[in-house]
Structure formats: C-alpha cells, structure tokens
Amino acid sequence: MIRTAQQLARLGPDEHRHITIRTAVPGCQGGIQRAGLPGGGGDLKFLDHLQKKYSNQLGFLPRQALEWNIERGNVSLALENDEPAAYLLGRPGYMHDPHFGIIYQAAVSYDAQRRLLGTALVQHFVDRLSAAGVPGLQSVPGAGVPGAGGVKLIGLWCAQDIEANEFWNSCGFEAIAARHGSRRKGRVHIFWVGRTPRASANDPLRYPKQTRGGLMRERRAVYGIAPGSEYKEVVLPPSPPEVNGRTAQASSRRPAAKRPQRVSLIEQQRAFRFGSAGHICVVIAGATRYLPVAPFEMPDFTDLARTMVGVRAA
Ligand SMILES: CC(C)(COP(=O)(O)OP(=O)(O)OC[C@H]1O[C@@H](n2cnc3c(N)ncnc32)[C@H](O)[C@@H]1OP(=O)(O)O)[C@@H](O)C(=O)NCCC(=O)NCCS
Numbered sequence: 001m002i003r004t005a006q007q008l009a010r011l012g013p014d015e016h017r018h019i020t021i022r023t024a025v026p027g028c029q030g031g032i033q034r035a036g037l038p039g040g041g042g043d044l045k046f047l048d049h050l051q052k053k054y055s056n057q058l059g060f061l062p063r064q065a066l067e068w069n070i071e072r073g074n075v076s077l078a079l080e081n082d083e084p085a086a087y088l089l090g091r092p093g094y095m096h097d098p099h100f101g102i103i104y105q106a107a108v109s110y111d112a113q114r115r116l117l118g119t120a121l122v123q124h125f126v127d128r129l130s131a132a133g134v135p136g137l138q139s140v141p142g143a144g145v146p147g148a149g150g151v152k153l154i155g156l157w158c159a160q161d162i163e164a165n166e167f168w169n170s171c172g173f174e175a176i177a178a179r180h181g182s183r184r185k186g187r188v189h190i191f192w193v194g195r196t197p198r199a200s201a202n203d204p205l206r207y208p209k210q211t212r213g214g215l216m217r218e219r220r221a222v223y224g225i226a227p228g229s230e231y232k233e234v235v236l237p238p239s240p241p242e243v244n245g246r247t248a249q250a251s252s253r254r255p256a257a258k259r260p261q262r263v264s265l266i267e268q269q270r271a272f273r274f275g276s277a278g279h280i281c282v283v284i285a286g287a288t289r290y291l292p293v294a295p296f297e298m299p300d301f302t303d304l305a306r307t308m309v310g311v312r313a314a
Pocket residue numbers: 054057058106107108109112113114115116117118119120157158159162163164166167168170171
C-alpha cells in the first residue's frame with residue numbers, strides 16, 4: 001500500500017503550513033514570477049524549466065505535451081511560500097484501465113528537496129485519483145465507465161541508476177518489472193507500482209507486457225522482477241538487435257511487406273508486344289498494374305495507319 005500518509009503524519013501541521021498544492025493552470029493564469037526563470041510567468045514555464053534541469057532523471061515531454069496535460073488537470077503543483085517548488089504529472093487510464101493511474105513526471109526544485117514535498121504531491125495524487133468519480137476519466141480513450149470506483153493501482157517508470165528509486169520505495173511502491181531504456185543510454189527502467197486505499201490486498205500488482213510509447217516509439221518487452229529481488233539487482237537479457245532502426249522484436253511483430261519483384265521496362269514491353277504474359281499493362285495515377293486479359297491478336301498498326309490516312313484523304 002502507498003504509505004505517503006504515514007510519512008506526512010510525522011510532520012506537525014505547522015511544519016507544512018507554508019506548502020500549498022494546487023492544480024497547474026494553462027496560459028498566463030499561472031502567474032508565476034519566480035526569479036531565475038527566463039521571461040517569468042506561467043506554470044508551463046516552471047514545468048519545462050524543471051524537467052530540463054532533471055533531464056537525466058525525467059522522460060522529456062515536449063511543451064505541447066505539457067500544455068495538453070495542464071489543460072486536462074493532470075499536473076499538481078506544490079508551492080512553498082507561494083512560489084512553485086515541485087510538480088507531479090500523472091493521470092488515470094494506464095493500460096486503458098480506468099482503475100490504473102500512471103505518474104509520468106515528478107520533480108522537486110533542488111533547494112526544496114528532502115522536505116516531503118515529493119511525498120505530499122504523491123499523496124495529493126493518490127487522494128485525487130482514488131476518490132470515486134475521478135475527474136478527467138472521461139478524457140481517457142477506452143477508459144470504460146467514467147469515474148467508476150476510482151483508481152486502485154498507481155505505477156511509474158524510473159531509471160534504475162537514480163536516487164529517486166529510494167523515494168518511490170519509501171512511498172510504499174514496489175518494483176515489480178523492468179524494461180530496456182534507450183539504446184543510446186543503455187539504461188534499465190524499473191516499473192514501480194503501489195495500491196491506493198481503494199484497492200484491497202488481494203488486488204494483484206500488475207505491469208504491462210510491453211510498452212511502445214515515450215521518446216523511443218518502439219515496442220519494448222517488459223520483464224517481471226522475481227518477488228523479493230532488489231531493483232538494484234535487476235539484470236535484463238541483452239536487448240534484441242536492431243533491424244533497420246527498429247528492434248528485431250518490434251520488426252518480427254510487423255513483418256516487412258514483401259516487395260513485388262521488379263520487372264525491367266524492356267521485359268514489360270516484350271511481354272506486351274508478344275502477348276506472352278496474357279496481361280495488359282495499365283497505369284493509373286502513376287501506379288502500374290498488370291491485368292489479366294483473354295489472349296488477343298496484336299493489331300497491325302501499319303494497316304491501321306494506312307486506313308486512317310485514307311480516311312482523311314477521302
Ligand atoms: C525524487 C524526488 C521527487 C523526491 O522528492 P523530495 O521532496 O525530495 O522527497 P521527500 O522529502 O518527500 O522524501 C521522502 C523520503 O524518500 C526518500 N528519499 C527521497 N529522496 C531520496 C534520495 N535522494 N536518496 C535516498 N532516499 C530518498 C527518503 O526516505 C525520504 O525520507 P527522509 O528525507 O526522511 O529520509 C526529488 O528528489 C526530485 O525531484 N528528484 C529529481 C527528479 C527525479 O528524480 N524525479 C523522479 C523521476 S522517476
């Protein structure tokens with residue numbers, strides 16, 4: 001079970017008085033004038049600024065994707081003394097399941113870390129999604145009955161070699177699966193998942209069999225981690241070799257279409273001239289097709305020309 005509430009209970013109510021959490025808002029409504037931010041203004045700028053600072057830890061999202069998520073209320077912002085200090089971007093509907101939430105990004109400004117801001121944001125997210133009638137479920141394609149019963153599981157991917165894994169561990173998430181990261185970085189990604197208060201202990205923790213989103217835009221197999229194993233110990237089988245810029249695994253699922261054997265123009269003309277192919281060549285909108293035809297006698301074009309000249313002369 002996700003145990004952020006217990007962690008937060010360690011703080012006296014006064015200690016978190018200066019922290020507020022609100023949903024990020026689109027456009028200039030954010031109204032942030034934080035020192036050091038180029039141009040100032042807007043929750044979007046804060047998110048983009050922080051994700052770039054943690055480019056080694058966070059999966060990069062283009063500005064349009066950040067905007068899209070802000071507009072749909074998928075971003076919670078933590079403010080310390082009215083200044084944005086941290087954010088969490090996530091939504092329900094992972095694996096097309098309305099009861100499965102996913103956290104895509106979580107980041108706390110460097111100077112605000114280790115003061116339970118991250119924990120408070122996760123708790124806020126859990127509260128929001130595990131409540132019945134979750135706002136935003138309607139916007140999840142294929143999410144099923146909107147708002148039915150709230151989210152029971154929350155998952156996220158985290159690179160194996162960063163400290164944030166300890167954070168997810170301390171929040172009560174469990175590392176249950178792993179996949180290869182990008183070929184360039186050669187990292188392993190760990191899938192952490194936790195039960196919300198909506199779930200019962202019997203609800204199994206789940207992970208996708210493969211993923212194909214993110215920057216890599218390619219299918220990646222997901223491997224289960226043996227119960228009791230540490231996320232640090234996970235070693236994956238070598239990633240499948242690349243074929244034409246895609247993994248063999250990805251390409252084996254979608255075999256390349258068999259190209260028709262090319263026939264030279266001379267061969268095509270011979271086949272047509274002598275009728276050996278029994279096909280007629282038709283070119284429509286630049287595409288060549290050979291249509292079967294009944295055997296026919298080639299017309300005598302010399303006779304035809306003579307006839308036509310005669311017709312004109314008459
Ligand atoms: C990971 C992150 C969001 C955690 O936020 P935070 O507000 O600093 O974390 P909290 O103060 O709520 O930490 C709660 C507990 O998590 C654990 N924890 C958090 N950060 C940790 C770290 N760097 N190393 C080890 N344990 C850590 C600790 O047990 C901590 O309790 P403690 O401080 O009493 O020891 C923040 O460090 C961050 O933004 N990191 C850079 C971006 C990033 O890695 N994002 C996650 C990508 S998957």
